[in-house]
Amino acid sequence: MNESIRQVGYIGLGIMGAAMASNLAKAGFALTVWNRTRSKCKPFAKQGATVADSPADLAAKGPDVICLNVTDTADVEQVLFGDDGVVAGAKPGLIVVDHSTISPMATREFACKLAGHDITLVDAPVSGGDVGAREGTLSIMVGGPDDAVQRLQPMFEAVGKTISHLGESGTGQACKACNQIAVVCNLMGVCEAMAMAKKTGLDVSKMLEAIAGGAAGSWQLANLGPRIAKGDFDPGFMIDLVLKDLGIVDDTARQQRLPLAGTSTAEGYFRAVAAAGGGKLGTQAMAKALENLGAVDLK
Template sequence: MESSQMRVGFIGLGIMGRSMARNLYQAGFPVTVWNRTATRMEEAKKWGAQTASSPKEVAAVSDVVITIVGDTPDVREVVEAPGGVLDGAMEGMILIDMSTISPDTTRELADRAAEKGVRMLDAPVSGGDVGAREGTLSIMVGGDAKTLQEVTPLLETMGKNIIHCGPVGAGQTVKACNQIMCGLNLLGMVEALSFAKKAGVDLETMIQVTTQGAAGSWALSNLAPRVVKGDLDPGFSVRFQQKDLRIVLEEAERLQLPLLGTAQVSQLLRSVQAHGGDEDGTHALITALERLGNVDIVPDEQD
């Protein structure tokens, strides 16, 4: 089958999923969508997607089904619950889970899928809402290399850095590594902002200088300027970062591996959540540092 003729099912039209599905459609793939919140399906219908009444119905009309939903239980529900993807899947279908979930659960779902003759890849992503919109996500893939080769044209509409990480579950493990580093880079960024503000240095100048040297990071280049402007809107929310760090820390417990920095970031984000920041962007971590250090960094709306 020509790759452009692959019928693609897409389940999950959140901040990232809605842009990813649209990029697939604009690249010429027939796309059928399902989302728990029906209004998002209506939005997708306007740009050309077909809609379905259930994950089962999506699978029944698709050669490849992509899922990107919130958490491990959500993936289980849309894949293996009654009315789920595996209920409607034909033998030979490919399931690509682009959510961030437990590596163990990924392997279990791949085994269940194989019983139905369905091949599964885990392909979590990094790059936030901007990467999803622009089709520049990093995609970390676990599973059979030949299966990955078949669907690479689809993935290339959504990402520019597509890496085969190993067998099923390896993509989720590499994504966990990514989230460890994202969390610690985020903490370094907000601590630097706090230090600069308390010491009386202009924040924009500090950012300009440090992004060009060894301290540079994605968080510093992309999130620090938003903090300084008072923009805490989510490209990736505190709630989902906490979910990812929970997965990391659960896996670390299984491995008997201490992750001191990751645990600290999770606890600081819990403080953000306790003060109503669950749906703010991850850079709202700055508000926990403001409280700890009695320093004002995020400008008020009237400033």
């Protein structure tokens, strides 16, 4: 472990954040944690972590790095710049690592604002779902200054397997938008292939096995296809959250005058499931929209 970074603050202990914070603790980093729902801090307190009373209190305790893993752009802004936010308690030289998925444009604005307080922002959204978070095999898309990213490398290696430094602040979030485009379009292909299999009399599970080793093979196919076939829609990543991410994609695409027809279709499937009360289901529940439209049961 890089001796220059020993004390890590962690804000946001949801499905992803809790697993990532746990892997940091296993790697030997000393943790101070804060979560809006305080009860989620209890498992970490039992393992020796310090529990802060607010983001400002966490920052005042003097961590070398504070990691954020919260829901949306507005949440990041509040955690950083609110009355009890990080800036209110931070010491000069702090590095903030934002693992949330938020707007690339807002990230650039936050980085400039934090720089005025001698705080460096590194955006580092992740991909790999709850499984990757637990197993420490996430893909991490990093934007920020070279020197800060180099110092953070041991931390990133504790939570991820593929670490890509894309460039300046905001480039990590831009890459995450690209990631979400590829993910949802890939998942749409898996669901549509399963619908075709069912309609033509194929055993869906056998079809998934048959195509997994060829050009159709993907993470979505290997991990979510079998769950759809079993009717397992428990969340690793919820539809409500992917819709939030696709809102960021939509805004970015609109600013760039970029048509994303496939992504828009996938978003429509997700919205149909959410409108029927399935927003808290896992993203694989996109299949429910295909089942309704095609009058087909994918199990």
